[in-house]
Amino acid sequence: MTRKLLSVLTTVAFASMLAGCSARQEAMQAQADEPQSLEKTLDGIATTMLKEFPETATSLAVSAQQAGGKYADRLADFSSEGLDRRAKLAREMRAGLAKIERAKLSPADQVSYDVVTADLDNTIAGDKFGFGNHGLAAPTPYVVTQIDGAYTVIPDFLDSQHQVKSAPDAEDYVARVRAYATMLDQETARIKAGTAVMEFVATPVQQREGCVALADANLAILAGGRDAAASN
Numbered sequence: 001m002t003r004k005l006l007s008v009l010t011t012v013a014f015a016s017m018l019a020g021c022s023a024r025q026e027a028m029q030a031q032a033d034e035p036q037s038l039e040k041t042l043d044g045i046a047t048t049m050l051k052e053f054p055e056t057a058t059s060l061a062v063s064a065q066q067a068g069g070k071y072a073d074r075l076a077d078f079s080s081e082g083l084d085r086r087a088k089l090a091r092e093m094r095a096g097l098a099k100i101e102r103a104k105l106s107p108a109d110q111v112s113y114d115v116v117t118a119d120l121d122n123t124i125a126g127d128k129f130g131f132g133n134h135g136l137a138a139p140t141p142y143v144v145t146q147i148d149g150a151y152t153v154i155p156d157f158l159d160s161q162h163q164v165k166s167a168p169d170a171e172d173y174v175a176r177v178r179a180y181a182t183m184l185d186q187e188t189a190r191i192k193a194g195t196a197v198m199e200f201v202a203t204p205v206q207q208r209e210g211c212v213a214l215a216d217a218n219l220a221i222l223a224g225g226r227d228a229a230a231s232n
Helices: 004-032 033-052 054-060 079-099 107-129 152-161 167-192 199-206 207-232
Strands: none
Touching: 033 054, 033 079, 033 107, 054 079, 054 167, 079 107, 079 167
């Protein structure tokens, strides 16, 4: 996941949750159906986004229930199939919002409605190009750049975001290291399939096998430490 993608998802998911709280309070006062419908729709959008992007769920420290299930042992699916699935989800989200009568919403809820619909409209508009990153976040023309891509973002995420305070946390961390290798393969496959890549990052991308080897080495170290602890 790119830093830009993480920022967009964090903003939209958090805004959706806040909007849901606002809708809940105003629905109690006005007893109107439309605010309740907006709250339900935004809650659904937030949960779907968090389920699709478990890294964002970790960054926001939400509960498993809010994220649609356990997420601490997963990373996002950045295969072509994953992007296509999220593109379909974005269209379904937009269709759900279109059923809500904006004029019946309070001014505050209208802002929330406009923010989310604008983001989805921009996202959906980018799907027609069919390359780079798209699906359920701001589209970008390249799979990786000199600062974006799994090869640079995920190590930083695992180091700074994924906390290890217990044995289950450590098991989840190991699962994510394995998932990191899968994500590298997914991005590499999309590049080999003909997706545009910046020339000055082509060489680092070709060196990803070294990153995978490093991940395997880290797994071996973790496994060795775990076995040693078990023997003691």
